[in-house]
Amino acid sequence: MGISSSSSVCFELNGGRLAPRRLDGPPVCGCILPCFLFPRVPPEIRTQLVEQFKCLEQQSESRLQLLQDLQEFFRRKAEIELEYSRSLEKLAERFSSKIRGSREHQFKKDQHLLSPVNCWYLVLTQTRRESRDHATLNDIFTNNVIVRLSQISEDVIRLFKKSKEIGLQMHEELLKVTNELYTVMKTYHMYHAESISAESKLKEAEKQEEKQFNKSGDVSVNLLRHEERPQRRSSVKKIEKMKEKRQAKYSENKLKCTKARNDYLLNLAATNAAVSKYYIHDVSDLIDCCDLGFHASLARTFRTYLSAEYNLETSRHEGLDIIENAVDNLDARSDKHTIMDMCNQVFCPPLKFEFQPHMGDEVCQVSAQQPVQTELLMRYHQLQSRLATLKIENEEVRKTLDATMQTLQDMLTVEDFDVSDAFQHSRSTESVKSAASETYMSKINIAKRRANQQETEMFYFTLMDPSEAFPVLNPQLSLPFLVCTAKICPGHRVEINSH
Template identity: 65%
Template sequence: MSNSNKSKKDKEILAEYESQVKDVRAQLVEQQRCLEQQTEMRVQLLQDLQDFFRKKSEIETEYSRNLEKLAERFMAKTRSTKDHQQYKKDQNLLSPVNCWYLLLNQVRRESKDHATLSDLYLNNVITRLTHISEDSARLLKRSKEITFQLQEDLMKLLNELYTVMKTYHMYHAETISAEAKLREVERQEGRVKGVSGSGGVEPVFGLRIEERHQRRNAARKMEKMREKRKAKYSENKLKTLKARNEYLLTLEATNASVFKYYIHDLPDIIDCCDLGYHSSLSRALRTYLSAELSLEASRRAGLEVLEGAVEGLDPARDRQRLLGLYPTAFCPPARFSFQAHMGDMVNQIAAQPQVQSELTLRLTQLQTRLATLKIENEEVKKTWGATLTTLQDMTVPDDSDVSGSFTHSPSSESVKSSVSDGYLNKPSLAKRRANQQETELFYFTKFREYLEGSNLISKLQAKHDVLKKAIAEGYKADMLTTSRGRKNSHSKHQDSTKAIPLLVESCIRYINLHGLQHQGIFRVSGSQVEVNDIKNSFERGNDPLIDEESSRDINSVAGVLKLYFRGLENPVFPTDRFNDLISCVRMENLYERAQCIRKIMLGVPRATLVVIRYLFAFLNHLSQYSDENMMDAGNLAIVFGPTLLPTPDTLDQVACQAHVNEVIKTVILHHDNIFPDTKELSGPVYEKCMTGDQYW
């Protein structure tokens, strides 16, 4: 395949990935819009209900007044009659007259009942609906914050997948190039050996001997060149292997996170938006039902239809209905497939002997980390569940029965009706509302914590499962073994450390190979005895970490590296520019802040600048494994800040430390923009995918 075809194929692969990510991003935006639209529809519904009950309250009030006027009009007419006087004495009237008075009393009773009904609508039901509307808007806002964070995390994961895919493609391209060079050298060597082995008689004996010498020298040179190309090819192939493994791990974690978000997180988020909505609406409508049913039993047949609808309020079914209404927004996308690069058909973790121990160690670390996370997350889940139960008890008290508001005095003349005194007139209402909102805040805090923990477990579990499967199956890929000689390798190792101190380079290489996923790296102290042993060995000019068979404690190796920089006579960051570096942190724009630090760092001696560049490239790489090692850029800055950028004695150590940490964090995150590249500053460059024989 020609270079142009390869480039075209790479572009097509990247375009396909970007298209898929674009579709996911569009889905995420659509999800936010759907949730907002759902809440807008709820708020509008609640507003319509409020307007309805307000108008109905006005109608009931007017009806009550008209009934009272009607009763008073006819009562006034009968007060001067003999019948009325007789009625006041003994109420011993003819049955038609008695019915007439009972009818007038019933009208007065009905007038008071409708006044009570109007009061319940205006001061009870409408207030409940107002609270539900306020709660819906508040719950949407908090749910959107969590949704936005989850979507941001998802996009970061997709960006990380893109980065590791590009790294794998780059190393695989280098492997293909190295293989082509190796084949070319082998062909040239074959031609030279063919010419050297051909017979012939030369006219001059001396010339023939000299030409043989030249041909032998040429053959030896070609053989050396072939060995060099072969070693380079093997090194690049191993880098490709590790990069592909990392890509496949990230791919599996990404697919697991995307699947979890769509299948588990979205329903939970919708439930959060619905929190208390259905139960509160049910309570408000049950208040209405109780009033109407108590007012007029004959209307029960018509109200049973509404009661059935109220009984049918079901958040789970509504959530399912919402998901069904917008299938394009909430349906999980297709799984991200492995994008093979230029014919590389290996699409699973390769557990070859070179990386077997590393993968086994990583699997063990993942198992330990997962066990801890699952216990912690289970505790959070229990707290979350208990808080949900408490919140539900707060939002659904059994106070919707207002039949007591329709009690009347036994006297036919004095008909009394109590007004609404349940939901609103209780002194504890404000306190109850405050407690509800406080419990809501704690509920969302625990919900967020549970989601973050379960997301991390999902990612790590995906990596764990694919690693376990690869190791169990013993998948082994064909690869050329490199012959390594201790003496020759030692000389090469010495050549590679001309710009980087041997201790720094060797410790970083060892951590790269064995400790990127080690939990608490640089934060947990190692054995002081082992730290001193490693340090003393380096001081004698030896490299105690060069032997692959050695099993040094990662925390001790990290401690040696920290101790080296702490023991420097002059810190790597210029002390006289301390205030200038701190002032850079005040810039809110991260690009401007990085450029400010860059200008200051260009004044550092070039030899020191090479070492700093190498160190911070490594720290940046280490921070990319923070999900597993718990050391993000901020935590690494806390560890290395006092060592690399110590606060002068004339300044307040405590007040300056936060700014120092922010400077180091900025350099870790933006080291590419701060330090010159190899064109401006020649010297060794840190590589992410190191090999065990990189410095041999």
């Protein structure tokens, strides 16, 4: 299951769970040189080297686990994006096909010119755009991000294996040096022991020589014992010869010992330097080999994901801007004209009523000679004074109307559409605050505002309605009548504020 016992491809294909081994777990086979090769290496160092490999392996297995989690994550996220994309596509298509298929399609086509319908079509366009973008996200996750992740997994396995090979060589080198140190130490100890032994033997010979020397001192005192002299001389010679021999042996052993000690001391320093170099540089290099490209490749994978998400966002934003522009262009006046143009035979004024003279009546204008003139003038003055009253009343109504309209406009254009608050995430995991609770859109607030709005609206309509705002007029006291009358009474002008 571990990296060391399975091939890279099998590892990926099996996809088994790779629990990182714990530090106190069983030793990792194959990660360390067998003990019998270098039996004289201190066990602490041997254990550390084993643990170092375990640590590297654990690290690589953690990475593989991470990469596997990321792959699973993006595989599932890709599925979610695709589901979302399909739902959006279906949603947009449902309404688009309704628009296309409806028997009043042609009519709707004309309606396209109306600003609210334009907004609605753009919302559908945006939905299709979002659908496409999330499908693209699915595609990028599946065919790019996941592929990269599985490649990084392969890389981690391959690099760990390669690093292990290099590490094993480093360890072999280190153990060889350490093992060698023990050998040269033993050599030094041996030569030193031999040197001591040779020295003691030399000292023994010197003692014997001294003994002989003391005897020859007695000789000078006792010269009379003449017959003993040749025997004694050969004995002295023998002792001297032995001493010389032992002296040579000692010197030889001492030199050997010195060389061995030098060797040991130099090896000691070299081993310490090698161990130090290994711990300070080589282990770090080994980890670097394991890491080679991991962070860079992972960064590129994450950046691919980020690029996809950022691009989705940009595309979304562009679409929303188009809708916002259309919303800015919602225009009641322009729509009214469009409708009136569309049905222009319904809204065009009819032909004027023409004067129909009776049987050869040649008079076709108002005659204002006496006695009719007096009556006309009287009626005109009557209208004039009525108009003055109306103007005052009208002015009052107009003021109230304007104020009411302003109130209505304020109600209708209140900027109550900012929902930023709903997106302020506290860092805690508390559930989403309902956009409707405690806010502008709460049930009570809505009811209150709507009641208020409709009341104002009704008041406005009451003011608009001539039959309620003013007493019903005699048709011959109506404004058009007045206008005409004024025209045919020369010298009398009337200022009309047409409603």
